[in-house]
């Protein structure tokens with residue numbers, strides 16, 4: 001498969017350079033082998049996240065100049081509301097500085113201790129915000145998603161049977177269903193329109209409000225157009241509108257499909273709920289017409305939301321991610337199939353089969369990507385989600401040992417990604433040069449951000465085989 005050319009050309013550039021190998025090794029040691037501790041200047045190709053890392057268009061940059069920084073009622077708020085309302089169809093649009101504030105506002109308002117929120121899969125911050133308000137976050141991911149190699153087209157779907165059973169068993173205790181599109185924590189996999197409609201019907205019959213977490217709504221709509229029967233000739237913008245029309249509101253981080261570096265919003269139809277959310281917004285985030293953002297930021301998001309449903313852009317975007325996945329597979333490395341909208345997920349056990357899971361093969365690959373090529377990726381495996389059984393003291397691995405290569409929007413070209421493929425090819429030729437890692441320091445929550453690690457001595461590792 002060929003990648004189409006970028007449907008844009010470069011007007012402004014930002015130099016990047018590769019540090020010499022010895023310096024990279026030194027930076028790793030100083031960082032305690034934790035890539036979150038590296039400074040960006042020392043990274044050559046940064047695939048840590050697609051969040052807030054988009055390149056803005058000339059139209060967006062021009063929009064910054066017409067930022068109206070009045071405290072109340074700035075003109076960019078008007079544009080922001082007009083764009084968000086015409087896209088989503090929701091009555092009340094509440095700006096916030098990023099997605100997790102929308103989560104905080106909503107869950108602070110609708111949850112009481114012991115209430116449930118159900119989802120296809122809660123994103124990390126969504127789950128944390130539910131729990132912080134005393135709620136219980138429950139995921140019902142479709143069973144097709146458990147087989148990493150199956151090419152089922154909508155692995156982000158919610159398990160409808162499990163949802164129905166749970167709502168029947170917990171009447172009045174479920175305060176909302178949140179559909180995450182695309183399903184970020186489950187590999188950026190899309191959710192089908194049929195699944196959205198069926199889940200909405202189930203929720204309606206139990207009077208459970210139905211919301212979206214729509215950080216990647218445009219990528220999801222594009223996958224519906226490409227993969228779901230009946231949508232091949234429907235414009236992506238209309239698919240997005242049809243999707244939002246199924247819900248009672250949405251949480252939105254504009255740091256992804258808003259094509260902006262900061263921003264977000266919360267949208268709801270309910271007047272009473274909107275009043276409560278706005279009261280809290282003013283308390284923690286800012287007045288209702290700016291919500292923690294400068295006027296110029298509101299303008300950048302408004303323009304980003306207008307641009308992101310461009311189908312030539314979405315065709316390139318999804319093709320770029322798929323191309324990277326295909327090239328990596330050709331070098332004999334396994335990835336999660338099919339590629340989703342924003343990242344390629346590598347199965348690290350297929351690269352380093354000799355590293356036992358309690359020595360974090362995914363983390364070893366992340367370290368080696370930086371050492372070999374100055375590339376920054378993130379582990380989504382036992383360093384992030386593994387634990388120790390408190391009763392037996394034995395190691396409990398995460399479900400998979402994955403390494404995520406997230407692709408920032410409109411930032412890297414084919415030759416950057418070819419470089420990434422070549423570095424992976426080199427690593428693949430000499431897996432034995434790599435050892436596992438052990439934890440030297442870990443925090444109680446979200447340990448991967450602050451952990452310090454050290455390589456396991458090769459002799460120790462040689463004792464373990466599989």
Ligand SMILES: *Cc1c(COP(=O)(O)O)cnc(C)c1O
Nearest residue numbers: 098099100123125184215253255
């Ligand atoms: C990024 C993200 C969030 C949180 O948004 P922030 O802007 O990072 O606060 C919530 N849900 C999903 C699905 C996300 O991808």
